[in-house]
Amino acid sequence: MIVLTGLVGVNYWATRPQLLTYPLFGLALLILLRWQKRDERWIWLLPVLALLWANLHGSFIILFFLLGPALLFGGGNRKKLLIVTLLSLAATCINRYGIELWKSMLSMVNSQSIRAFSVEWEPPTNEGWQANIFFALLLLIPVLTALLKPRVKLLYWIWFLGFGWMALSTSRYGVWFLPVEALVLGLILAPFFAEHLEGKNRFQNRAFNRLLGILLLLFPIALLPGIRSTWWEQAPPVYSDTTPTDATAWLEQNPQLPDNLWSDFAYSTYLAWALPERKLFMTNRFEDFPPEQFADNKHIANADGDWQALLDQYNINLLMPSIEKQPDLIDAAEASPAWREIYRDEQAVLFARTNPIHSEMDK
């Protein structure tokens, strides 16, 4: 189950704040499963989880999507769980913004810019092998349920419905659905596995198992960036090819070039950290920008009819398009007398305006 749902979840493993909350979700789920089996000792950890989660990532509301149905449909001590839920709610307010954090999180969910332009907020489609497995499981679960008639508690089905609906509505919620799906699928298939896979005396050598297990766990450390390149000639690079390290370093050495800078969206997120002295067109914080600015960004990136007018409007004097993603913009800038190429590598090109324009503030 873990391998299967883990494979579907590969897309969710990119380095980002959300990643820090995966263990919190896993732990919360485990605690509630134990609570469901009348082992209530650990539920008092949940407010601590809530406190951490609220200060790490906006997905802290997910904890309450687990707790709410458990309160209504769970089989453990509901009175204690109610107290824990209230304490967890209070704990989410212990943060820099207090209760405002809830408002901010809800406004993000409803943000027009996010809804219209953020790919991870779009509903999933059945494209690519991960999505194929995800949707195939959705078809398989009712069939297996009908044929095997497993005993799965109502709470788990409620979670399945709730997290399933979230996952079908927005790609980014798929990561929370997968553990629930694994749980339900595991319970459905448990009798089958018990009969056919488990219970046979395999791997009886205790010392060998321990040693091999530890080795398997240690091996990935050798694959860490910085370590893998010492022994692996063709090791994958530390940064993806969407990170313009060389172009950024060059730009840093040329502070005389006039602002403002327009860059490919992925580049901007790197530049926000690597070149803090330059203001960017936008960052990955979708909620900070109006939808019109995202539309303008798209027009500029595609070199649509009004690209030059938009660059004028935003007083852009520097362009950093990606060779892979913005070939039209590169062609357009090359063909335009208003721009001259000042730098090029395998990833990015830099153009400067022939006659820089100055904002009112500059003047």
Next chain:
Amino acid sequence: MNQVDYSKGARSSYAGFLLLSLVLAVIFLIVVLMPLEPSDYWTYLRIGQEIARTRALPATEFMSYASHGGSAVYSYWLASLLFLGIYEAGGLPLTALVMGVCVVLFYIFVWLSLRELKIGPVAFALILLVTALMGSNNWSTRPQVFALPLFGLSLLLLVRWLNGRGRLLWALPLAAVLWVNLHGSFALLYVLLLSALIFGGGRRKTLLWITLLCLAASLLNPYGLRIWPNTFGMIGNDVISQFSSEWQPPVNVGWQMNLFFGSFLLVALVSAFTKERVKLIWWVWFIGFGWMALSSVRYDIWFSVIMALLLAQLCSPWLQQTLDRRPILPNRVFNLALGILIMAGTLVFLPGIRQNWWAQAPEDVTESTPVEAAAWLQGHPELPDNVWSNWVASIYMSYAVPERKVWMTNRIEDYDEQVLLDNKRLSRAAFGWQEILEKYNVNTLMLDRNYDSALLQSALASGAWQQVYQNDRSVILVSENK
């Protein structure tokens, strides 16, 4: 299973008929009130005209300049002739009526299938309504609508066969002949048949003969055996998948899609708590049609019916205990009269009729259909070719202004990927738009103010194009260099 046979009781009181007529009236109204979408219609009229004029199927693409002369297969020839005949006989009102009847017939077959499964009248009315709403995105005027009753009929006959009554199955080869000449979805008949043959519980020997006859019947078309590779070629065509929205996977946006995706979760929950056992073939169809529907929007309507019949069986004990516990509407005459009245009353909503009594009646065609601009262009043959208009407008122009070659039609399979990429670039006036127009010798632009605003602005700003016509929606520009 301890169930009441509702079919007899419903027939005697006509309560089922009244409820059915209510649902069918809603379906019919939605079909006929929707303004006609150009995207999958006008080109078929033009093809029909060409077939009628030459009394032969064209062998090449003949409507557009972007792919003129390339070899082409017109497998929907019968649908094209039907559309033309209907349009010439009764214009858009008759077209809407026929489309409405086809869609209604489809759901009548679903209703008959529900009766075969012993579902009560209130439950089947409700299920039919939800199923219809789930599939309502697929009711626009297009060849596929002719195939809907054929699918419904095939499913009904197979449900009867599963219940041990396979006599009428011999009608399927006839349906196969019709289907193969109407629409590429004929392959679904074989999906139903082959899966029933392997997993079904009826008399397989009969079904095997029927399947073989149906396979032979599929060869009764102008292309013979070639129809099969052509159909599979379209299904596996990457260009179609990339550029045609109806071939793309569904997304959970809009209430119809909410119903569609919600049903996957619901069926899991219901199967966990019901005591009903459903025949394996239903689960095979659920997986098969479900996968198709999750892979491409155009398959959703077929799946919606399978899902409805499956859910109806799983929920039948609850439906019986709640919705159909007591007989309703016992007045037979009233039910019959009201049912007929409701269905007949829907006819006044047909295009061409509704405008006589309804001041704010929906238009016959969508706003994106450039009726006036096309008529103006037709009245000005001196304007230079080639004319570029967006995809939707080109489809309308292919029929409305046949003397001019259009940019492209809805037959995506006839075009190189580069043409489709160029189309996208033109519509957003991407860098190099003028070179693209020059490449295709375009000297006249017919632009939609909404959809082509970027190109319109760029063309006007370039000084290379002169405006010669405009109305609320369309603008026609001519190249200054011509």
